[in-house]
Amino acid sequence: MRRPAALIVIGLGAVAAAVVLGAVVPERYDLLVLVPCLLLSLAFAWGIGKLGPTWLVLPAFMVVIPGTAVLLGDGHRALMDALGTPQTCVITSVEDVPGPDNPAYAHHVTCPDGAALSIVVRGEPAKKVAPGPATVLRHPVMRPLLADRNDWSAEWVFGVPAAVVLLLICATTLRARRVMRQA
Numbered sequence: 001m002r003r004p005a006a007l008i009v010i011g012l013g014a015v016a017a018a019v020v021l022g023a024v025v026p027e028r029y030d031l032l033v034l035v036p037c038l039l040l041s042l043a044f045a046w047g048i049g050k051l052g053p054t055w056l057v058l059p060a061f062m063v064v065i066p067g068t069a070v071l072l073g074d075g076h077r078a079l080m081d082a083l084g085t086p087q088t089c090v091i092t093s094v095e096d097v098p099g100p101d102n103p104a105y106a107h108h109v110t111c112p113d114g115a116a117l118s119i120v121v122r123g124e125p126a127k128k129v130a131p132g133p134a135t136v137l138r139h140p141v142m143r144p145l146l147a148d149r150n151d152w153s154a155e156w157v158f159g160v161p162a163a164v165v166l167l168l169i170c171a172t173t174l175r176a177r178r179v180m181r182q183a
Helices: 004-024 027-051 054-083 154-182
Strands: 085-097 104-110 116-122 132-138
Touching: 004 027, 004 054, 004 154, 027 054, 027 154, 054 154, 104 132
Parallel strands: none
Antiparallel strands: 085 104, 085 132, 104 116
16 A cells, blocks of 8 residues: 555544444443454554654554553543533442452442443442442443543543654654655
8 A cells, every 4th residue: 555644544543433432332342342443553553654764663553552452441431521411320239240350340220210220340349339329421322331430541542642643743744854855
């Protein structure tokens, strides 16, 4: 492929798809979303390598691989913080979810409109919310979240796009410098 812009757009589209699909698809399918989005996001690094000097591929890999993985979860939480509607619901019960990773707790929630939700919170026992009233962030399309446990990393959510912009600036500047030297 001669034009790097198409590769860059495909890679950035894959990162954006990971954020959106990570918010919509149930948690148990996160890996099914992550693998194709991660593979397609590598096109961004390839495109940066074709646009600028080839050594820029390494920093592009360092941004796009962990960035896609982290934004799969943190992007969902940030979107819910911005677009979710807070609603006071009642946590009826909390149970431990068995699994090999970090402990997880399933909160069974009943909302005033009659919706029965199950919201899983991962992390240490301090993240478990006691039964009683709680604020839930809801959206018609995205998975609901407990507002008190909606902790997302602003460094990653804003840092990955900033790093992408800086890589694009570096690649285009170095390419322009190379073209000017040839002229």
